[in-house]
Amino acid sequence: MLKIGELAALASVSRDTLRFYEKHGLITPGERSGAGYRLYSETDVHRISFIxxxxxxxxTLNEIHQLLELEVTKDEKSCYDIKQFVDAKISIVNQRLAEIKRIKKSLQTLSSACCGGDEPATHCTILEALSEQTN
Amino acid sequence: MLKIGELAALASVSRDTLRFYEKHGLITPGERSGAGYRLYSETDVHRISFIxxxxxxxxTLNEIHQLLELEVTKDEKSCYDIKQFVDAKISIVNQRLAEIKRIKKSLQTLSSACCGGDEPATHCTILEALSEQTN
DNA sequence: ATAAACCCTAGAGCATGGTCTAAGGTCAAA
DNA sequence: TTTGACCTTAGACCATGCTCTAGGGTTTAT
Structure with missing residues (x-):
């Protein structure tokens, strides 16, 4: 059985983080020592490494919560369920990816339109472009 | 001169958002009517559209704050300064892009290793992979 | 025996970008 | 004149993922 500091060191997270995860239901209390210290079992270590x-x-922590429920009840779930979950996440990630690419492109357009020279920026194309109404 | 609701409609943001931007120094108060209503000038409209x-x-709003300072003092700045700012942001965006791509790849690896079938997920490769120690 | 290093709790604070509420005052139309 | 739509403020609240503080108890090493 590990004390919180030992598990924290093992998992490279802070003690506070472990307590935070517990408060949010990601990791169940387990046992306590006589003095009220948290004691973590092998199972708990496994769970933390899953997280x-x-x-x-x-x-996200929220999604991990759901994943943990999947894991706990995995005998009643199918591989299909689990894969669906991951695939749904992939499509979220794809959206974020597209958004960031869009932003990058916009920034590159801004940057490459600018001369980048010594002259005062009074009529800098970047500032002008940012001022334009987009809606 | 526009009242807050008019500017909000024009800019497609909420009144609260405009007050929030003001509180955070992105847009300076401008004038007030006798009753204390905010009145926005052409300059303010321009500034909001910049934001x-x-x-x-x-x-980010923080970066916009800095950009606005660049804009206000643009006669003393060079195009070089402005372009530098944008280029620095591009490199931040590139980092985020790389991170998201990494995440996507990991998820795809997880997904494609899983059979996705009807069978119980007792030994689902996804759950097993997530449990593996990475450190 | 005492100091350092660890543990506990509850709750505040941070950063981000707002949104919402309460408790009011104002303005325009019917 | 009174209703409804608008405006004001200060401050609470949301999600996300922690981090830190205060005020206390325990364990371990010297």
């Missing part, structure tokens, strides 16, 4: 893995691939 | 344009190309 961190999911965070790393871009799931 | 909205900048938001649309992906600048």
């Amino acid at each position: 961190i893995g999911a965070k790393e691939v871009g799931f | 909205i344009g900048a938001k649309e190309v992906g600048f």
